[in-house]
Amino acid sequence: MGKLNVKENDIVVPGEVLAEGMDYLPSQGTYRLEDNVRAGMLGMVRIEGKVIKLMQLNGRYVPRRYDTIVCPVIDVLMSGWRVNTNSAYEAVLPIRDASSRFIPKGADLTKFFALGDYLVCKISNVTSQKLVDVSMNGPGLQKLEGGRIFEVNPHKVPRIIGKEGSMISMIKYATGCRIVVGQNGLVWINGEPDKEVIAYDAIRRIEREATLPGLTDRIKTDLEKKLKIKIESAQQFHEPQQQESQAQRDDSNKDSHPEEGGSEEEQY
Amino acid sequence: MSQTFRINEAQKKHLLDSLKKGVRFDGRKLDQHREVSIEYSISKSAEGSARVRIGETEVIAGVKLSIDKPYADSPDEGSLMVDAQLLPLSSPEFELGPPSIEAIELARVVDRGIREAKAIDTKKLCVKEGEKVWIVSIDICTINNAGNLFDASALAAIAALKDARFPEYDGVSIDYKKHSDKKLPLTKIPVAVTVFKAGSTLFIDPSLYEEQVIDARLTVTMMQNGELCALQKGEAKPLSIEEINQMIDLGISKAKELTKHIQK
Amino acid sequence: MTATKTHTLKRADLKKSSTEGLIPMTYDKRMDGRKRFEEMRPISAKVGIIPRAHGSAMFQIGKTIAYAAVYGPRELHPKFMQNPKTGILRCNYSMMPFSGSGERVRPGSNRRAKEISMVTENALAPVLDLTEFPNAVVDVFIELPQTDAGSRCAGICAASMALADAGIPMKGLVAAVSAGRVDDKIVIDLDYNEEAYEHGPVADIPIAMLQHTNEISLLQMDGEISKEQLKQALETAKKSMAQIFEVQTAALKEKYNVKAR
Numbered sequence: 001m002g003k004l005n006v007k008e009n010d011i012v013v014p015g016e017v018l019a020e021g022m023d024y025l026p027s028q029g030t031y032r033l034e035d036n037v038r039a040g041m042l043g044m045v046r047i048e049g050k051v052i053k054l055m056q057l058n059g060r061y062v063p064r065r066y067d068t069i070v071c072p073v074i075d076v077l078m079s080g081w082r083v084n085t086n087s088a089y090e091a092v093l094p095i096r097d098a099s100s101r102f103i104p105k106g107a108d109l110t111k112f113f114a115l116g117d118y119l120v121c122k123i124s125n126v127t128s129q130k131l132v133d134v135s136m137n138g139p140g141l142q143k144l145e146g147g148r149i150f151e152v153n154p155h156k157v158p159r160i161i162g163k164e165g166s167m168i169s170m171i172k173y174a175t176g177c178r179i180v181v182g183q184n185g186l187v188w189i190n191g192e193p194d195k196e197v198i199a200y201d202a203i204r205r206i207e208r209e210a211t212l213p214g215l216t217d218r219i220k221t222d223l224e225k226k227l228k229i230k231i232e233s234a235q236q237f238h239e240p241q242q243q244e245s246q247a248q249r250d251d252s253n254k255d256s257h258p259e260e261g262g263s264e265e266e267q268y
Numbered sequence: 269m270s271q272t273f274r275i276n277e278a279q280k281k282h283l284l285d286s287l288k289k290g291v292r293f294d295g296r297k298l299d300q301h302r303e304v305s306i307e308y309s310i311s312k313s314a315e316g317s318a319r320v321r322i323g324e325t326e327v328i329a330g331v332k333l334s335i336d337k338p339y340a341d342s343p344d345e346g347s348l349m350v351d352a353q354l355l356p357l358s359s360p361e362f363e364l365g366p367p368s369i370e371a372i373e374l375a376r377v378v379d380r381g382i383r384e385a386k387a388i389d390t391k392k393l394c395v396k397e398g399e400k401v402w403i404v405s406i407d408i409c410t411i412n413n414a415g416n417l418f419d420a421s422a423l424a425a426i427a428a429l430k431d432a433r434f435p436e437y438d439g440v441s442i443d444y445k446k447h448s449d450k451k452l453p454l455t456k457i458p459v460a461v462t463v464f465k466a467g468s469t470l471f472i473d474p475s476l477y478e479e480q481v482i483d484a485r486l487t488v489t490m491m492q493n494g495e496l497c498a499l500q501k502g503e504a505k506p507l508s509i510e511e512i513n514q515m516i517d518l519g520i521s522k523a524k525e526l527t528k529h530i531q532k
Numbered sequence: 533m534t535a536t537k538t539h540t541l542k543r544a545d546l547k548k549s550s551t552e553g554l555i556p557m558t559y560d561k562r563m564d565g566r567k568r569f570e571e572m573r574p575i576s577a578k579v580g581i582i583p584r585a586h587g588s589a590m591f592q593i594g595k596t597i598a599y600a601a602v603y604g605p606r607e608l609h610p611k612f613m614q615n616p617k618t619g620i621l622r623c624n625y626s627m628m629p630f631s632g633s634g635e636r637v638r639p640g641s642n643r644r645a646k647e648i649s650m651v652t653e654n655a656l657a658p659v660l661d662l663t664e665f666p667n668a669v670v671d672v673f674i675e676l677p678q679t680d681a682g683s684r685c686a687g688i689c690a691a692s693m694a695l696a697d698a699g700i701p702m703k704g705l706v707a708a709v710s711a712g713r714v715d716d717k718i719v720i721d722l723d724y725n726e727e728a729y730e731h732g733p734v735a736d737i738p739i740a741m742l743q744h745t746n747e748i749s750l751l752q753m754d755g756e757i758s759k760e761q762l763k764q765a766l767e768t769a770k771k772s773m774a775q776i777f778e779v780q781t782a783a784l785k786e787k788y789n790v791k792a793r
Contacts, residue, residue, distance in 0.1 A: 011788045013781045014659070014696050015704025015744040031703065033744060040661070040703060042696040057788055059699020060586055060605060062664065072273060076602060084273075088605040088619075088668035116276035129616060129666055146278040148293065150477070155699075186273070190282070193291035200293060211788075286588040312595055314630035324583050328677055330630025353639050356624070357673040358602040361586050366640070405636045407629040409675070410600065412582045444634050522589060 008047050009211070011057070012039040018052050029054030044211070061087045061154040061184040063132045067123045070144070070182030071134070072116060076109050083119065086151070086184040089130045093121060097135035099136060118144040118188060120180055144180065147190030150200065151206050154185035159210040160203055167206065174223040174231060175199040232248050275480045283481050284467035292478070296419055298471035299518060304529050306423065308360045308431040315447065316432025320424040322473060324414035326358075329424035330407050331432040331452075335442060338394070338401040339488045346393020346401040350379035352408040352421060359413035377500045378408065378460070381489035385435055385458035385497035387429065392453035395437075402434075404452065417486055418527075422460035427530060458497050460489040461522040462514040465507065470515055471521055486512065488519030492527060496520075559715035559732065563725045564594075570768050572709060575776060577689070577783035579697050587698025589783065591690035593709070594723055595680035600690035602698040604670035605662070619665030623653040623672045625687055631676050633724055647685045655688050655708065655740040655750035661701040670700060681724045681736075682710050684757040688750065690738050693780050697787065704723035704744030710735045711765040713757055718764050720772050733757075737765055741773045 002023025006012060018030060019037040025176050026032045030052050031040045043054030063069075063085050071091065075082035080094040095103050098112060113119060120141050121134035136142065152160065160181055161168045172179050177191030177199045187203060189196050202219055220231050271349040274329055275283070283293075290298055302323025311317040314330035338345060352375035354362040362368075367375075382388070406428060408421045429452055436446040466481045474482065483505035489498035496516070501507065507515070562569065573594030582588035585601035592598075608614050625648040629636050652674065662670060672694065674687040685708035692706040712722050715732035727736050735757035740750030748766075757765070 011785050013705060013784045014702035016781070030700075032777075033703075038703070041701050042700060042788075043699075044788075056699050058587065058697060072276075086273075088607055088665055090607075116274055118276070118279075129404040146282045148279060148282060148477070149275075150293075151273070151274050193286035193289050196286070197291065197293065201295065218713060310626070311597075311630055313632060313680075314680045317630065317677075326582075328628070330628060330677070332630045333636055351629070351639065353628075355548035355626075355673070355675060356603075357582065357585070357599060357675050360603050360606070364641075402662070405629070407636070409628050409638070409677070412584050414584065442635075 002050075004047075004052075006045045006047075006052075008045055008121055010045040011043070012041055012045060012054065012168055018045065020021050023050060025051045027051045027053040029056065032196045056155050058153060058155060060224055061085070063087050063089055063091065063123055063126050063130070063184075064212045065123055065126050067183040068120065068141070069134070069184040070118060070149070070186035070188055071184070072118050072149075073113050076113075081109065081113055083121065083134060085123075085132060085134075086154075086182075086186055089132050091121070091123065091132035091134045093119070093134045093136065093229070097124065097133070097137055100137060113143060118149060118186075120144060120182070120188075126239075144188050144190075147178070148196065149186055151187055152181075152184065152185050152187055152203065157181055157183055157185060159215070160206050162216070167219065169217075170220065170231060171199050171202050171223065172225055174229060175202075195227075198223070218220065254266060275477070281313075283445065283478070284469070287466055287469040287471065287478075292471070292475075295474065296473075298469065299520065299522065301525070304423075304526065306427050306529055308427060311455070314428070314432075315444075316428045316430070316452070318424050318427030318431055319411075320420045320427060322416055322420045322423075323365045323475075324412055325416055326411040327420040327424045328409045328411055328415065329428040330409075332405045332407070332486065333426045333432070333435060333442075334403050335400050335437065336403050337399065338397075338510070342390070343398040344394045344401075345387075345390040346403060347390065347518045348358050348383060348388060348404045348406070349376050350382065350406045350408070350425065353410065353456070354413075354417075355410050358410040360483065362410075362413070372416060373500075373502070374406065374421055377418060377487055377498070378406075378425050379439070380498040380500065381422055381458045381460050381487075382406075382425065382429070385456045385491050387426070387454055387456045387458050389453040389455050404429075404432075413476070415479050416462065416473045418462045418485075419460055419473065420529060422458075422487075422489070423530070426459065428455055430457070430530065434482070456474055456491045456497075457527065458491050459523045459527045460487055460498070461519045461526060462487040462502075463519045465505075465511060470511070470518060472518065474500050486514055486519065488523065490520050490523040490527075494520065494524075499514050544618060559717045559719075559729070562719070563729075564723055569719045570771065572772050573723065575779050577779050579693050579783045579787040585694070585698075587694045587696070587700070589690045589693035589697060591686050591693065591780075593682055593686050593689075593721065595678060595679045596682050596686045596697045598683065598686035598690040599675050599677070600687065600694040601673045602670060602691075602694045602700070603673075604698070605668035606671070606699075607666040608667060608669035611623050613669075614667040616666050617663070619662035619668040619670055621653055621657050621660055621662065621670050621672065623649050623656065623674065623691065625649045625652055625674045625684065627676045627679060627683065631679050633679065634709055648687070651750055651752065652684060652688055652691065656691055656695065656706055658696065658747070658749050659692075659703045659706055659742055659744075661703065664701065670695070670698075681722055682738075684750075685709050685738050685740070689780065693784055696784055698719060704742055705738055705777055705780050706742055706749065706757065707773040707780065708738060708740035708750055709769060709772045709776065710736055710738045711769040711772075712753075712755065713761050713765065718761060718768055720768055734764075735761070737762070739766065739769050741770070741775075743773075743777050746770070 002021030316331035587602035688708035735755030
């Protein structure tokens, strides 16, 4: 016996009773109090069989293993660099993980990455005390030159990237800009100034309307109008996933939005 | 969103190149303000108050009036005081504690604009010469910092003054619960516009990101008759006389636009 | 509301007192015109009013307006305050210099504000689960541009929404309102004039309640009150709490139910 008070995609507030009775099970973002399953944060309902969980809608980024993030260097150490992850925790990039090339002991590390450089890194480890290690060994991981950085809601990143990268690829194709979207909410754009504005506006719009259906088409129409081009179809931008981290990552990101994908593939 | 991420040299160059082409990150023109709005009487506890929004930047100013002895060198004049708080509420970069130098500069620049314009006829603030005068206290509180706090604060201060009414005073004590219909003796409406220089480009109303590439700024405060009543140059790089003239011209033309918002 | 024995006067007594020029000892009508003694002033709320913050909200009750902004979880300084087992909550309550009912109040911390900051923290902490954020802090800043009593309660109501907006793990919302007594009546949500009532005893009792368990997380009292009146006041406050939770819930959901432009 059990009574479900909510349906998929409902927005609920902390403490709200989502289900009554012992039939339903709490999971991510939900908890059991006496006989009820209640919301343990502000979020969007996801129901998988008898399991009720919540997808987070707002709040700071929390570092997770295998995430690809954009981060500025904030300190140069003896053994590597310290970077700002846009969370409550800084991360360390050890020398050995900084490059596929050999870096000799005693080398001037600022010749590789200096204070203020923006890097695309992968989180290699997060301890229980939230000590975070990052690595730049891997495809697509590198220093970002020039361009501009802005911040988006990290919980909208899957939507901005799109299913198998389709959304962000469409924007890159249409505007000709190089774009990197970090899981931590930092976005880097580099292109012609007026095209950058169009890409920026598109990304901000996805952020605002992330939970609404039909978004891909609206963005496509908008880009076509502003750039006076024709985009064949959004589907042409699907790109095969290169990282196996999809399987390793928390499921909650994959099955989130109606149209969105969970690929954290960065392309630029 | 939250922290301002520090721009590095290559990114600064990228932004300056874009500004040189007249393109700003949010698509605005170099001389274009974000949307400006002014709301009056937003705090019934204050004798006068206003909320100014420029884009997402939001500032509140409140006016409180009190009676005190005048200064010895101006026994028949009331006085004016401006204080500003960069509230931690409004930005992750502002901390609790005594006013930072940024808050102090902000308050003093706004103060200068109002004081030097003689916007308030301080002689009309006299109640009893040598004994009792009205003290006008303006407090500026930032609510959301999305860039250009100077202009938003100056506008909020003058709007709050415009909104202000004297409380009931029977000669002995002030009844703050009762506002009279009598407004402050406001003779002029000084309006401030800060013009910024980055590389070789002049522009107004910077976003937080743009504020990071500023070489210098000039706050131009203008009265309705087109005359200037205050100037403040800020930041470390120097300006040529020609640049200053250009900035003043731009400041004056934008101040005229902002004044229209106040007149509404 | 029923008055206690000690303070009930029959109609006849009242009339007699009036003729003899004595002050009547009952609070018959609320000074601001509210019809019922257990009625709050009008309440309203809005979420997401400060875009720079990680979470934010406004709560208004009568003429008292509170803004709350949440920054966090973020790095905590000074380091000695860090707790390796959990993040900590840090609240700061402050009134804007022009928000009081009298003269200007010099900005900066004062003892009253510090105490309110602390009880606000204690009111909100029980619903939060910050174990996922060791060594970090969740900062809540409460500022009031306009007040007419009930400011610490309004601050807690705003802060509760702001924390939810910031995606902080929370077991439930927190509501707060002042209950109390004015003369012979149990009242809810005393305004400034009621707090300052001179014709009889007054008690002002700010209360905060957790939505999911109905437990009390803030309880303070100023004034005179009997044990029975206090119990009555706490019971009566519950209904108001429910109304506040409704408004908070609606404000939170409204922010996230977006329409396409």
